[in-house]
Amino acid sequence: MLSLLCVSKLSSIGFYSVILNQSYPNIEVATSESNKVYLTYQLPKYRSSSPTVSFKYYNDSINHTFYFNESTGITFTKTRFNISFESKYDAIQFNIYIMDFRACNYSFLTLGNMEYRLYPYKAGKICVFPHNIPRKVKFLNKREDIVSNYAYIGSHTVAYSPTITDISDISVLVADFKYEYSNSIVIYDSTDRNMDEDCEHHSFMILNDTGLIPEYKYFDGYTYPYCLEKSDSLRLFLIIFFSIFGVVVITTTVLCIVCCCCLRPRSLPPAAQPTQVYVNYPQYAQPAPNPYANNQAQNPPLYTQPLLQNQQQPASAQEPLKSPY
Incomplete structure (x- = not known):
């Protein structure tokens, strides 16, 4: 990737990061007609107004003015044109891709970390342009006989691995469909390693002699x-944790029920229970209550007198008298 600030003309095959400002407001693209030229632009997160840029094809008197009020990708139908920065803002930065082949039947711009799912209804080459340098790319391809995936890293390196890492240049990701099928490309953005930002995707615009037209009108399918997001790993952890916890709880409950049923004493069937023998003993009637019992307890008979402690003992109990003789 080349970052250009004061270059006035691009003609060689390559991927470029271009900066236009009030000091260097113009740049010319002039390359072979067998090549293909693309542009991608990312709207800064903190900008109140849209920068203004005009495009003019060679030998064409019409300036096509475009207000970049959102992130945009542009496919040029000609390979020689001028780009002029006409805004009062400090600068604008965008990527220019000059390729030596017409690889893309349809083009899409992606920003941020995402899994981009493609569903074309017919054969064709779909090019995905991550505006920022991806730190990692994964092709989720189940049928290599139907879809071929590869990546252009810079303008001269082609990678065919299902997982591509250590990317240090602007890249173009290609999914070549032989016929109707589905394909997914996972893109990890190097400018958002913490996965805090939202992702975006946009269909390219086509700049022809009459102006800009949306390319999705010609795309038969959908994306x-x-x-x-960072929370995806936490969500996955919680799902696994609660799944394991639920299995443990259910297993423990089942084991407790089984153990209780096995250890509980079983009642014998009626045939195995011992015969109970009943013995009838004679019943004796209680004697009739004495109506005078209470009165005797309360009023002792007159002929009974309690012994006094100091009462003189009878003569038989005293010592015998000595005879005076």
Whole structure:
């Protein structure tokens, strides 16, 4: 990737990061007609207004003015044109891709961390342009006989591995469909390693002689971005944790029920229970209560007198008298 600030002309095959400002407001692209030229732009997160850029094809008197009010990708139908920065803002930065082949039937711009799912209804080459340098790319391809995936890293390196890491240049990701099928590309953005930002995807615009037209009108199929977030790993951990916890709880409950049923004493069937013998003993009637019992307890008979402690003992109990003789 080359970062250009004061270069006035691009003609060689390559991927470029271009900066235009008030000091260097113009740049010319002039390359072979057998090549293909693309542009991608990411709208800064903190910008109140849109920068203004005009495009003019060679030998064409019409300036096509475009207000970049969102992130955009542009496919040029000609390979020689001028780009002019006409805004009062400090600068604008975008990527220019000059390729030596017409690889892309349809093009899409992606920003951020995402799994980009492609569903074309017919054969064709779909190019995915991550505006920022990806730190990692994964091709989730189940049928290599139907879909071929590869990546252009820079303008001269082609990678065919299902997982590509250590990427240090602007890249273009290609999914070549032989016929209708589905394919997914996982993109990890190097500018958002913490996965805090939202992801975006945009269909390219086509700049022809009459102006900019949306390319998705010619795309037979649809695409779907699934944003990758930091919370996905936490959500996966919670799902696994509660799944294991639920299995443990259910297993423990079942074991407790089985143990209780096995250890509980079983009642004998009626045939095995011992015969109970009943013995009838004679019943004796209680004697009739004495109506005078209470009165005798309360009023002792007159002929009974309690012995006094100091009462004189009878003569028989005293010592015998000595005879005076």
